[in-house]
Amino acid sequence: MVNVAILGFGVVGSGVAEVLATNGPHIDSKVDDLIRLKYILDVRDFPDSPFGDKVIHDFSIIENDPEVNIVVETIGGAKVALDFTRRVLKAGKSVVTSNKELVAEHGCELLQLAQEHGVSYLFEASVGGGIPIIRPLNQCLAANEIEEISGILNGTTNYILTRMIRTGLSFEAALKEAQQNGYAEQDPTADIEGHDACRKICILASLAFGRHVYPRQVPTEGITGVTLADVAYADSCGKKIKLLGRAIHREDGKVCAFVAPHLVDGEDPLSGVEDVFNAISVRGNAIGDVMFYGRGAGKLPTASAVVADVIDAARHKDAKKRMFWEDGGEDVAVPPTDLESAWYVRTEGRLEYVKAAFPDCPLLPRAGAPVNEFAFLTPPMTRAQLDSKLTTMAPCSVFRVLD
Numbered sequence: 001m002v003n004v005a006i007l008g009f010g011v012v013g014s015g016v017a018e019v020l021a022t023n024g025p026h027i028d029s030k031v032d033d034l035i036r037l038k039y040i041l042d043v044r045d046f047p048d049s050p051f052g053d054k055v056i057h058d059f060s061i062i063e064n065d066p067e068v069n070i071v072v073e074t075i076g077g078a079k080v081a082l083d084f085t086r087r088v089l090k091a092g093k094s095v096v097t098s099n100k101e102l103v104a105e106h107g108c109e110l111l112q113l114a115q116e117h118g119v120s121y122l123f124e125a126s127v128g129g130g131i132p133i134i135r136p137l138n139q140c141l142a143a144n145e146i147e148e149i150s151g152i153l154n155g156t157t158n159y160i161l162t163r164m165i166r167t168g169l170s171f172e173a174a175l176k177e178a179q180q181n182g183y184a185e186q187d188p189t190a191d192i193e194g195h196d197a198c199r200k201i202c203i204l205a206s207l208a209f210g211r212h213v214y215p216r217q218v219p220t221e222g223i224t225g226v227t228l229a230d231v232a233y234a235d236s237c238g239k240k241i242k243l244l245g246r247a248i249h250r251e252d253g254k255v256c257a258f259v260a261p262h263l264v265d266g267e268d269p270l271s272g273v274e275d276v277f278n279a280i281s282v283r284g285n286a287i288g289d290v291m292f293y294g295r296g297a298g299k300l301p302t303a304s305a306v307v308a309d310v311i312d313a314a315r316h317k318d319a320k321k322r323m324f325w326e327d328g329g330e331d332v333a334v335p336p337t338d339l340e341s342a343w344y345v346r347t348e349g350r351l352e353y354v355k356a357a358f359p360d361c362p363l364l365p366r367a368g369a370p371v372n373e374f375a376f377l378t379p380p381m382t383r384a385q386l387d388s389k390l391t392t393m394a395p396c397s398v399f400r401v402l403d
C-alpha cells in the first residue's frame with residue numbers, strides 16, 4: 001500500500017483527489033500496488049466534498065505518520081510550502097508538487113535534500129500544467145546539449161491575449177474569465193506581469209543547463225503593456241502577440257534568459273497556440289527542434305501531471321528518481337542585451353522623424369488610428385541600437401519579433 005497526503009485542497013489539490021479516485025484501479029495497475037489518499041491538509045473544512053472526511057488541519061500528523069509515503073504539495077507560494085516540503089523530505093517521504101515558485105526559488109536546495117534523505121522531489125506540473133516537459137527534458141532529451149528553450153508558458157496570459165484578439169474582449173474581462181476557470185494564480189499579478197512564466201523558464205533552464213537560474217536574474221515583462229491597437233497592428237502584418245519565456249545557452253556557457261511579449265509570425269506553430277494552451281519548443285544539438293503542446297493550466301490537466309509524478313514516486317519507492325542541478329551563482333544568467341532581433345514599434349510623434357530614423361520600414365495600417373500614431377517593424381538590431389534611433393519619438397509599445 002502507498003499512502004498519499006495532499007497539502008492544499010484548492011484547484012489543483014482537489015483535482016489530484018478526483019483523478020486518484022476516478023482512475024484508481026488504472027493507477028494501481030500502473031504501480032502494481034494500491035495507492036490510497038490518506039489525508040488532505042487545508043486551512044478550511046470541506047463538508048460538501050466527497051473527500052471531506054480526509055481533511056485535517058495539523059501538518060504534524062502527516063509529518064509523523066510512518067504510513068505516509070508520498071506528499072503532494074499544492075498550497076503554492078514559497079513560505080509555508082517551503083517549510084512543509086523541507087520537513088516532509090527530512091521525514092523520508094517523497095514530495096510531488098505543482099508549485100513553480102518554490103521550485104524556481106528553492107529547487108536546488110530541495111533536490112539536494114531529497115537526495116540526502118533517499119526520496120524523490122518531483123515537479124512535472126510546475127511547468128506547462130498537464131504537458132509532459134520536465135521528464136522529457138530530464139530523460140528523453142538527455143543525450144542532447146540543449147541550445148535553446150522558448151515557449152508560451154502561462155495559460156492565463158495566453159487565454160487573455162486570445163480573447164482580446166479573437167473577440168476584442170477587454171483585458172480586465174478576459175482576466176476575470178481566466179480566474180473563474182481556475183487558471184490564474186492566487187495573485188494574478190504573477191501571471192500578467194510575467195513572474196509565473198519567469199519561474200517556469202527558470203525551472204526549464206536550470207534543468208536543461210545544470211545550474212540554478214533564479215527568477216531575480218531574469219528580465220521579465222508581462223502583457224499589461226499590450227493594447228488592442230498592438231493586436232490590430234500585429235494582425236495587419238500576419239503576426240500574433242504572444243508572451244514568451246526564452247532561455248538561450250550561449251557559447252560562453254552563460255544562459256540568456258528573459259520573458260517578454262513577442263510578435264510571432266502566423267506561419268510559426270506558436271502563433272496557433274490559443275486559449276489556455278501552452279507550447280514549449282526545445283532545440284537540442286542532436287534532435288533539432290521538438291515542441292510540447294497542451295493545456296497549461298486548469299484543475300484536471302494539472303492534476304494529470306501531479307498524479308503521473310505520484311505514480312513515478314511510487315514506482316521508485318526503493319530506487320529513487322534523480323533530478324539534479326547545481327547552484328548557479330550570480331553570473332549564470334545574462335540579459336538579452338546582445339541578442340539582435342527585428343522589433344515592432346508603436347509610437348506617437350511626427351512622421352518625418354519616423355521616416356528619418358527608419359527610412360526602409362513601411363508603416364503598418366490600422367483602421368481608426370490617431371493621425372500622430374505610427375507602427376512599423378525594424379530590421380534586426382540590439383535593443384541599445386533601437387533605443388538610439390527612438391530618441392526623437394515617444395514609443396508606446398516596443399516588442400521583439402521572434403525570428
Ligand SMILES: NC(=O)C1=CN([C@@H]2O[C@H](COP(=O)(O)OP(=O)(O)OC[C@H]3O[C@@H](n4cnc5c(N)ncnc54)[C@H](OP(=O)(O)O)[C@@H]3O)[C@@H](O)[C@H]2O)C=CC1
Pocket residue numbers: 007008009010011012013041042043044074075076077080098099100101125126129182183184185186296297298299302
Ligand atoms: N491553478 C492551476 O491551473 C495551476 C496551479 N499551479 C500551482 O499549483 C499550486 C496550487 O495552485 P491552486 O490549486 O490553483 O491554488 P489554490 O489557491 O486554489 O489552492 C491552494 C489551497 O491551499 C490552501 N492553503 C493555503 N494555506 C494553507 C496552509 N497553510 N495549509 C494548508 N492549506 C493551505 C488554500 O486555502 P485558502 O483558499 O483558504 O487560502 C487553498 O485551498 C500553486 O503553486 C500554483 O502556482 C500549477 C499549475 C496549474
Ligand SMILES: N[C@@H](CC=O)C(=O)O
Pocket residue numbers: 126128129153154155156157183184185191196296297298
Ligand atoms: N497561473 C498559471 C497556472 C499554471 O501554471 C498559468 O496560468 O499558467
